Amino acid sequence: MSILKISTAVYNEIRAHGEQTYPHECCGALLGNSVDGVWHVQAAVPAGNTRTDSAHNRYHIAPVELVKIERDARKQGLSIAGFYHSHPDHPAQWSVTDLAEAHWLGCCYVITAVAQGKATLTNSFLLAGATEEDKRFETQTVLVDEQSIPPPAN
Amino acid sequence: MTIFIPTPLRPFASNHDAVEVNAATIAEALAALTQAHPDLQKHLFTGDGKLRAFVNLYLNDEDVRYLPEKEATAVTPTDTLSIIPSIAGGC
Numbered sequence: 001m002s003i004l005k006i007s008t009a010v011y012n013e014i015r016a017h018g019e020q021t022y023p024h025e026c027c028g029a030l031l032g033n034s035v036d037g038v039w040h041v042q043a044a045v046p047a048g049n050t051r052t053d054s055a056h057n058r059y060h061i062a063p064v065e066l067v068k069i070e071r072d073a074r075k076q077g078l079s080i081a082g083f084y085h086s087h088p089d090h091p092a093q094w095s096v097t098d099l100a101e102a103h104w105l106g107c108c109y110v111i112t113a114v115a116q117g118k119a120t121l122t123n124s125f126l127l128a129g130a131t132e133e134d135k136r137f138e139t140q141t142v143l144v145d146e147q148s149i150p151p152p153a154n
Numbered sequence: 155m156t157i158f159i160p161t162p163l164r165p166f167a168s169n170h171d172a173v174e175v176n177a178a179t180i181a182e183a184l185a186a187l188t189q190a191h192p193d194l195q196k197h198l199f200t201g202d203g204k205l206r207a208f209v210n211l212y213l214n215d216e217d218v219r220y221l222p223e224k225e226a227t228a229v230t231p232t233d234t235l236s237i238i239p240s241i242a243g244g245c
Contacts, residue, residue: 025244051244058244063210064217067236070158074171079161083241090245098243103208105162109243127162131196132206 004082004108004124004140006030006041011144013044015119018086018112024055025086029066030108031073032081039081039108045069058097059085082108082124089114092121094137102127105135110142122149155233157187162239166193180211180218181225183235198237212236 010030017026027049032041047065051058061083070080082104087093092113102109105127112122124142129135142149157173164171168191175190177183188195198209205211205225211218213227213235221227229235 060242063238063240064212064215066238066241067212067215070160070236079171085243087245095243095245101240101242103239106165107161
């Protein structure tokens, strides 16, 4: 199983973002570097959700915003390691829509379940496969400050 | 001009995050890119040579789809072309 390493600060940021936008989905980019196949996430960049028509169960990041995020990442010597979004009142599990709309092979897709406004479980999935035609999500081990992911708070 | 390569396509571009090409138009730039890195072809284009629907191209900060001449738009050596696969989903 592949590994995603993330700091407590960034981990808390993306979960807090999901609580802030509840009952709508939040979304953003994760910046970091890949070392021996392990993504080390060093920053999260919140993005706007353009799916205002159905923000409770859909997200979309404007490509022009991604252009700017990637430009800024490049200046910091970082890459886009993946993306995060929330599932309001829905499990932290990838959906058919998530897979259909995922095109960043080799990158991490982090999903936080937000139940009644409170972030619960956060999971990460690697978009594996060699091409668009054989892509698939594989569950990743998430290490927060080198520790396994903490259980959701009550 | 400089073409910025997104994370998922770098393994198919000798792990470069940017590639310099000599081209007069966006289409020529893409042709030069795929000629230098043939493995990118199937990731950027469909079998009949059309840009895949989820691949966004930005000339500097402009969406190429909305430029009057689209991929036939002229470019200069100082221009940048960003390749950005789309990001969306939901539960």
